[in-house]
Amino acid sequence: MRMEKMLSAALAVSTISIFAANVFAAPIVGVDWNKKIITATGIGYAPENAQTDIQKKTLAESAAIAVAYKNLAEQVEGVQVTGETTVSGMMLISSTIKTKVNAVIKGARKISSEKTDDGGVAVTLQMPIFGSANSLAGVVFEKNEKKSPFPDPVPTVAPTKPTYTAQTPVQQRIEIVVSGDSSTIVKLQKMSSPVFSNILDYQRKVFFTPEVVVEPLSSINISSLPKVEAPQDAQVVVPTPPQAPKIPPVKVPVAPQISTPQNPQTDSKSEQKNLSSDAEIIGGYTGIIIDCREMDLQTVMSPVIKNENKETIYGDKNLDYDKIVEIGMAAYSDGEDNLDRAGKNPIVVRAVALDNFNSNPVLSVADSNRVLLENKSTHFLDSMNVVFIQ
Numbered sequence: 001m002r003m004e005k006m007l008s009a010a011l012a013v014s015t016i017s018i019f020a021a022n023v024f025a026a027p028i029v030g031v032d033w034n035k036k037i038i039t040a041t042g043i044g045y046a047p048e049n050a051q052t053d054i055q056k057k058t059l060a061e062s063a064a065i066a067v068a069y070k071n072l073a074e075q076v077e078g079v080q081v082t083g084e085t086t087v088s089g090m091m092l093i094s095s096t097i098k099t100k101v102n103a104v105i106k107g108a109r110k111i112s113s114e115k116t117d118d119g120g121v122a123v124t125l126q127m128p129i130f131g132s133a134n135s136l137a138g139v140v141f142e143k144n145e146k147k148s149p150f151p152d153p154v155p156t157v158a159p160t161k162p163t164y165t166a167q168t169p170v171q172q173r174i175e176i177v178v179s180g181d182s183s184t185i186v187k188l189q190k191m192s193s194p195v196f197s198n199i200l201d202y203q204r205k206v207f208f209t210p211e212v213v214v215e216p217l218s219s220i221n222i223s224s225l226p227k228v229e230a231p232q233d234a235q236v237v238v239p240t241p242p243q244a245p246k247i248p249p250v251k252v253p254v255a256p257q258i259s260t261p262q263n264p265q266t267d268s269k270s271e272q273k274n275l276s277s278d279a280e281i282i283g284g285y286t287g288i289i290i291d292c293r294e295m296d297l298q299t300v301m302s303p304v305i306k307n308e309n310k311e312t313i314y315g316d317k318n319l320d321y322d323k324i325v326e327i328g329m330a331a332y333s334d335g336e337d338n339l340d341r342a343g344k345n346p347i348v349v350r351a352v353a354l355d356n357f358n359s360n361p362v363l364s365v366a367d368s369n370r371v372l373l374e375n376k377s378t379h380f381l382d383s384m385n386v387v388f389i390q
Contacts, residue, residue, distance in 0.1 A: 030075055033299050033332050036129045038075050038136070039111075042068030045120045057121065061113055064123035072125050073105050079129070080300040081140050083359030090140060100139040107134040129301065130328040137301060137325045141316065148317040150372060150381060153276035154309065159369035166284060166345050173348040174335060174389070177291055276369045285374045286343025287385030290361045291350045293335065297358060297390045303330050304360040305386075307368035308352065314381055323384060330386040342387045343380070347371060361388060 031038050044063025046056035077088035091098040108127040116122050128135040153159060164173045290305070305314035316324055331341040339346075347370065351361040363371070375381045 031079060031129070033129070034338050036131070036328060037126055038072065038079070038129060039124060039126045040068050040072035040075055041122055041124045042066065042071055043116060043120050043122045060119075060121040061123060064113070064121045065110070065125075068123045068125045069105060069108070072108055072127065073102075076101060076105055076127075076136060079136065080298060080359065082300055082302050082304075083298060083355075083357035087136070087140060097139060101136070104134055104136060104139055130324075130326060132322075132326055135325060137328065140301065141321065141324055143321045144317060147320065150318050150375060151311060151313055153369035153372045154307070154365050155274040155276050157365045157369055158275040159279050159373050160349075160364075160366045161282070161370070162347065164348075170289070170339060170342075170344075170346060170348070173346070174289065174291060177348050177350045276373065279369075279373060281373055281377050283374070283377045285345055285347050285378055285380060287341065287346040287380045287383075287387065288371055289333075289339065289342045289346045289348045289387045289389060290363070291335075291348065291389045292354065292361055293389055295351060295354055295358070297351075297354060297361065297388060299332050299390070300359045301328065303388070304356070305368075306355055306360055306362050307365050308362060309365060310355075313363070313368050313372055314386070319382070319384060327384060329384055330388055333387050333389050335389045339387055342385050346380075346385070346387070347374060 030040075042064045044060045044065070044067060046060040046063075050056040050059055077086065077091065079087045081087060081090065087101060091101055104127060108125040110123060111126045112122075112124045114122050130137045132138075162173075163176060302316050304312055306312055316329060319329065331338050333339050349363055349367040349371070352364050353362040354360065355362050371381070380386075
């Protein structure tokens with residue numbers, strides 16, 4: 001009797017393993033950055049020797065949960081923390097992080113368990129990327145002992161001034177951003193110069209040369225003209241210059257060297273005008289939207305914003321750890337949805353490049369100066385009211 005139970009258990013395990021291999025064809029939701037969740041589905045089947053319906057359901061669901069955990073782990077390990085670092089890479093470096101990540105995966109919530117048409121059970125598990133409870137962010141982010149202040153604007157570059165006002169709708173702001181260093185609205189200008197009907201008319205009026213009347217040669221009587229004889233060249237005798245008398249050499253005394261006091265060097269930096277500090281703060285901005293469309297921006301947990309001088313103007317070192325874990329450093333949008341995080345009056349700028357494997361937007365120095373200047377007023381970077389348009 002004991003041997004029969006052991007054989008039944010072994011058969012159940014082998015059956016679960018066989019059917020688990022087919023679960024990869026099952027639908028997997030994966031990583032949803034908008035909702036900030038990771039979802040995985042597993043399908044399991046009861047062994048053939050299961051006798052009652054309850055036993056079949058229980059064994060099938062246990063097999064499905066095991067496979068769902070495996071699929072969820074694969075999803076989690078593939079998440080990009082930065083452009084060059086994945087969760088799996090961090091787990092290889094640190095055994096502590098590996099233990100914590102496995103614990104977070106095991107704490108995933110079962111959101112559904114349904115029967116399949118072929119007699120199996122499909123179980124779906126879900127876990128948060130960000131959040132105060134059992135989130136991936138709470139594992140991979142290192143807590144800062146002290147926040148680093150945001151950098152000051154580059155002093156020699158004047159910040160840009162957006163062409164829109166606080167009343168301009170956000171969608172329209174996105175459309176009028178045409179470059180990284182300036183936002184312009186093209187308008188038709190009236191011509192102040194006269195309009196010409198054609199190019200020949202234009203050339204006659206602009207490049208006009210008065211006509212010169214030349215009398216033809218056939219009308220002139222050449223024989224009637226007076227004869228003019230050219231005078232002969234007079235011979236000129238050039239006198240030989242007398243030789244100068246020889247003058248004995250005279251020794252000139254050497255003048256004593258006089259040291260001239262040097263003028264103190266002026267600091268070139270002090271002479272440069274501080275354009276960024278002279279600029280006025282517009283005020284009232286609630287967030288920032290960075291347009292990265294058609295640039296293949298990659299989604300990561302810890303994005304960084306830089307300027308063209310490769311200086312970081314926004315990173316996790318500048319932010320509160322608990323707030324990063326709770327909401328994440330930035331939201332990602334397609335340009336239509338998920339823009340609310342930047343508020344009703346966001347600054348909209350266009351990235352000029354991407355850095356670190358296309359994960360970090362790069363702004364022009366002028367645009368980054370405007371962002372840093374306005375952040376001094378409303379602190380939207382501190383609140384992480386940041387949206388990237390992909």
